Amino acid sequence: MTKIRFLPFEVTVEAREGETVLHAAMRAGVHINASCGGAGVCNKCRVFVEEGQVIGESLPEGGYKACTLIPETDLVIRVPVESHLDRRALLRAPKRLASSWIEAAERARAVDIEPAVRKFFLELPPPDLSDNIPDLRRLKRGLKEILGQEPEAEWSLLKRLPYVLREKDFKVTASLYDHPERRIPVILNIEAGDTAQNHLAVAVDIGTTTLCAELIDLNSGQILAETSDYNPQISYGEDVISRIEFARREKGLEILSQKVRERISGLIEELCHKAGVETSKISLVSLAGNSVMTHLFLGLEPRFLREDPYVPVAAFYPPVPAAELGLPGASGAVVEFAPCVASYVGGDIVAGVVAAGFFEEDPLTLFIDIGTNGEIVVGNKDFLACAACSAGPAFEGGGIKYGMRATVGAIEAVHIDYETFEPMILTIGGKKPKGICGSGIIALMANLFLSGLVDRSGKYRRDLDHPRLREGRDGWEYVLVWGEDSASGEDIVFTEADIDNLMRAKGAMFAGYQTLLESVGLSVEMVERVILAGNFGSYLDLEQAITIGLLPDLPRDRFYFIGNSSLRGARLSALSIKAREKMVAVARMMTHFELSAHPGYMDYYMSALFLPHTNLDLFPSVKERLEGGK
Amino acid sequence: MTKIRFLPFEVTVEAREGETVLHAAMRAGVHINASCGGAGVCNKCRVFVEEGQVIGESLPEGGYKACTLIPETDLVIRVPVESHLDRRALLRAPKRLASSWIEAAERARAVDIEPAVRKFFLELPPPDLSDNIPDLRRLKRGLKEILGQEPEAEWSLLKRLPYVLREKDFKVTASLYDHPERRIPVILNIEAGDTAQNHLAVAVDIGTTTLCAELIDLNSGQILAETSDYNPQISYGEDVISRIEFARREKGLEILSQKVRERISGLIEELCHKAGVETSKISLVSLAGNSVMTHLFLGLEPRFLREDPYVPVAAFYPPVPAAELGLPGASGAVVEFAPCVASYVGGDIVAGVVAAGFFEEDPLTLFIDIGTNGEIVVGNKDFLACAACSAGPAFEGGGIKYGMRATVGAIEAVHIDYETFEPMILTIGGKKPKGICGSGIIALMANLFLSGLVDRSGKYRRDLDHPRLREGRDGWEYVLVWGEDSASGEDIVFTEADIDNLMRAKGAMFAGYQTLLESVGLSVEMVERVILAGNFGSYLDLEQAITIGLLPDLPRDRFYFIGNSSLRGARLSALSIKAREKMVAVARMMTHFELSAHPGYMDYYMSALFLPHTNLDLFPSVKERLEGGK
């Protein structure tokens, strides 16, 4: 790892493998003007290499484009005087802390590999006239010696039984399933010979946007392959509401169900291909998704989830034979589902809570999954309360004039120089900017606010004469990218209407924490740990999120990023019946609160429509910074 | 009911509805010469009506054809002197005794109607915001109030659940299934509104030759309709062995399985049509069949049933969804199977033993199902032993020159005048005789023996000069029907080779009783009750069967005819989980003996190849009659 020292700020940062000097500077809080997001076309990201060796494009007027510059050795880089240092450079990087905590916690929890499907190799005595009991009885007798009780068998097994038993002279491997509702195990499958070493499961997170899948070795607990893809239901509706609408059409539900099952089948084939194994060795598929995704996957009517009084068809789903759902796997393979709590608090959250593990610990924890349908859980080993929070699509770029999904060309990181008001931007894939994604929107908002371009009520400073601040067709706006540097040739702007939408989204989340905590007699300051779940959480900059009031202003070491906790929970459930039981326990234990039914919610919400909040005392570190900045 | 007094014998018999004078005479043991089996063409069955009114054909020479004569009032009938009385006229009719015993026993047992599928009408509270639990939870909560525990649900139910619940404002009827291997009930089906009164089951006996089915009302226990048909597998093999052979062909097993399921589906449709009900009200199908029939129905490999060491795939079959077997029924309807004991002692026998009920009583009972594959059970409440007996096809007309199945034109009853040696025959359907079926063969054998035409070793009297006794192409034979009276125009004869085959068949059965009884330390004389099961048993004449040594010579009031006990057992199992549990208990309790493995079997068999037996002391009443007849 090479070190980069930035002058004149005397800030040093370790460069990551393959990372450009521009990216390292953004991480370190060093402002470098960068208008094309790292596409190498604006030529504004000039820096000088004072020491060390680099690869990159030099500029005719001297210096290099920081967005092309890769260190070969330790570097000393001088940023031209037009750029300035931000205090953020001194902040810790909580994401790394978080992951190590989570990994440790997971290691601690994953010690006992005890999957719901177990494989046993049996050397049964071949029948003779003195012992000519039926094949099924012979198999059950052999299994009883191991299990201490006789397992149940389904008739589909009987068809194959006589052939498989005789294939390798009554040496067989049986797959036993621990059905969650029954007290006796079920024989799922038998294979000739000893196949106990080939024992696989798949964990899938069915997100509204993204499907993430892992192939798991049930003997070692290792992840053999990972993959992900878009949820193909997107073609029929971006969000859950529009999919529920589509499901009401003739065959609509069938199409949505079919599409997502097919895509997941494809992902499973892909996982097995990557790992060089056969799908016929998969005994268990563990799925986690929100209530709507789970309903659609199973082909269950979703409309009552969103119609008052918001009733799911089921919250605890029985296991389903993989073959009935068209998924590949061993003969008899079973699909299990993370249980839901309510219409808007689904199996993804329950799986996430199990993965995070705080429901077994003392510290009062706030578990947050930020998104269009945000979810909040608060609790510890004594109680769990949850609520769904309809934040709107701003965090996914929706309702924002130049908002977009986090795909190539989206501005994902922004810094504004507090004196020149010039932006530094980074795009995903280092392509010319097309628009701004969620994390970019939050970064932009935080920077506009801290630089003083926007006041606490979310209005642009009318008194400032700056070319980037102007009254456009849609009211006042800040020009983040000039047309000459953007992909479309149009200016990319951020309007006061965009600010309003973002404030409503973050206000809904914050009012949600407050309301839920108040519902259980607590308040935000009492929270001892905040766990940020979900994809969005992983790309969030903690300081920026606190600055705009999206996250509570608590000591930074109380925050943890857990990533795709839904997938982690699904994996834990595949690996251990204890984890599966915990999911049931968590879903049962969790009390669901309807935020809109709480009398105080509207007041909390209105108070949160400020930057960071009407009550600045709730955000002491932001208050201090604002005062310090004055 | 009209009475018929036969002169000069002074024998009076009650005529049955629609019965001819000839049939009544046969029943009463009154001999009337009848050569065309009642077809009205031989004109030999002349009788004179001395008193009363009749409908029938008169003969030119005076008198009437007895085979056409139906009484309108009480009659006095004079039989011309050429006919004589037989002692059999004084015998009791044990079949009527038997059926009343069985009916009483069945009434006593069938008091508790407690089927495995129960229906419950629920008026669930519709959801509101204060009670918006999932649909499935609402249903389970309602059922828990009734059952005291939460039932299990399969995912297929979930698809229909939200619609059915809302169809009649959360008033629904749930069908709960008591799965034999699980400790919690399963929700099979729900229907909108109150449908608890429509609650049906079907019981089916899958015979090798015949399928018999009943439609049962699970609320009242009443049989709503009955039907039967040939087992369509006959086209692919007459007996179980040839069907096992056919199953080895490409797709053979699939065809056999498919055919019988289709025919049973047709029978179920027919039953519902007859009763004017919908198949969708059938929750349960209860099947009983021998091991091969059950294997073939389920599509399970049958070949190991007949290959040493004779191993069934399973003896206890798990319940199977009717839809997976292509049978009509309610959504979620279940098919259950009577358990088997061994390869040649199947679910039909287990069901039969449960229907007969002797396994719960004190008397030592011999339960016999006579047929190509005869089955013998001996026991009482303390023990049950069983054996299969390969008697060969003689009882079904196989291996007998003019033997045939019991269909129209078969001679089913025979009497021979001990002085004239002229036969009196009755055919099924009153058509010209085509051949002799099982009951006719036994009647003929008994008459040939008692009349002295055949000696104890089964040889015709060589010293007698009678046109009906002759040396034909196949050795010595008795002409039962002259060509002029037969359907084909050929003489119908009964050869010494036929007698040999019949002796081997009855000898195998009798040696079977002796061997099985000896295996458990008992002997034939100790038997306190004999129950004759199966179709063949119903048509058997008790005296004739004892005379030839097919049945043991015990006091006649120890014999009972139970009819199709397999179907009765299947019905009891559908009506009551107690009966279903009894089937399991009986199958577990029954010890299976391999007759051919017993060292004494061959001696017993050789000794039984006499009429009635080498040891005449085993047949005291026959001995007495033979001595009395001298």
Ligand code: FES
């Ligand atoms: S050229 Fe480097 S950011 Fe534009």
Ligand code: FES
């Ligand atoms: S005519 Fe009556 S039996 Fe032949």
